Amino acid sequence: MTTQDRPFDPTHTLVLTTSGDATAEASATAAAVGAVLDHADAVTLHLDPGALASDHPELAEQLRAAAEQVDDGVLRASVDRVREPLAALLDLTDVHRFVTLERLDASRDGRRLLHYVPDHTTFEVDATAAEGVVDAVSRAVADEPAGLLPTAVLxxxxxxxxxxxxxxxxxxxxxxxxxxxxxxxxxxxxxxxxxxxxxxxxxxxxxxxxxxxxxxxxxxxxxxxxxxxxxxxxxxxxxxxxxxxxxxxxxx
Known part of the structure; x- marks a missing residue:
């Protein structure tokens, strides 16, 4: 069973309070993703490198070099290899951050702990997949216009x-x-x-x-x-x- 096939039951969700500010949103989500990657060993990107290359050719090439294409528009890589170009992609404030990057999943030992869909501002974490990941994300966004909340009915x-x-x-x-x-x-x-x-x-x-x-x-x-x-x-x-x-x- 692949990471994509495993059931994902998120325990927490990131809520952005940016009021549509692209720069603030990029900063908050980049900080949150970075905190998750500290607890992950692999990422899967649903990404169109060709579209990204139209405005950011060097970054597109770095992502291609760091990741393996496992399906049409799907790249998979270890966190260590892809972390630097991925951080650069998440720092973008143009359409490529939430259109060219359709989805990002992070996993640890084959178990998914992050599901991120930029265009829908969906950012979900499974606290049971990696000890300490929720505290890490909460700390990372402490000074950002965002907060981590349980997905449960409060x-x-x-x-x-x-x-x-x-x-x-x-x-x-x-x-x-x-x-x-x-x-x-x-x-x-x-x-x-x-x-x-x-x-x-x-x-x-x-x-x-x-x-x-x-x-x-x-x-x-x-x-x-x-x-x-x-x-x-x-x-x-x-x-x-x-x-x-x-x-x-x-x-x-």
Whole structure:
């Protein structure tokens, strides 16, 4: 069974709070990938070296030389051989970082510990595949606009007949619409009124504006009758706020 065939059950996900800033996103993800590679021995790249060569011929050649082509558009290499040119690729802020590089998987002893899809900002880690990898990634992004959170459902609840699920990297509504937690700007807690209030970043540019006008509204206020349910949801949002360094009000 190859690395690609093995089941992958991620335990953590990286949430970016860059608001579409390509430079900041490149810095954060490069730091996170680098931390994972410290615990990996092989990488598989879904990459188009020809497209990369159109703007970065030297880098494309370095990647070709460091890796073995195992399928059309799929390269595999040991971490030691590919680390330097891969770091250069991840530092790019043009389209090649998230279009030419379609996917990156890192493994250790044949077991996958990272699944990264740049164009979808999907960055998932399996903490059980390598001891210490989650702590390493968390440290690596401590000064970056990003945070590592469990992929588990942190809290779920009903309000006015609508089901909400706080499951990084998103807050989902009725299992149909999900809002990325990277846009969370502030969380306010009112323990006395058992209320959680959310403030979201509006984003920049035409696409962000169109999405806000055409799409469903992001949830902004939750009020709970049950003190236990409020405590569970508030604790979950506090976990998210701490990991993403989101402003908090009304709690420690």
């Amino acid at each position: 809290a779920d609840w009903y309000a006015d007949g609508t089901r909400y699920e706080l499951a990084p990297p998103s807050l989902c509504v009725d299992g149909a619409t999900c809002f990325g937690l990277g846009a969370l700007d502030r969380v306010a807690f009112d323990d006395a009124a058992r209320t959680v209030r959310l403030t979201w970043a509006t984003g920049d540019g035409l696409l962000a504006t169109a999405g806000e006008l055409l799409g469903p509204n992001r949830p902004e206020r939750f009020e709970f009758d049950s003190p236990n349910r409020y405590a569970d949801v508030a604790d979950a949002f506090e976990t998210v706020a701490d990991a993403l360094e989101v402003e908090k009000a009304g709690r420690r």
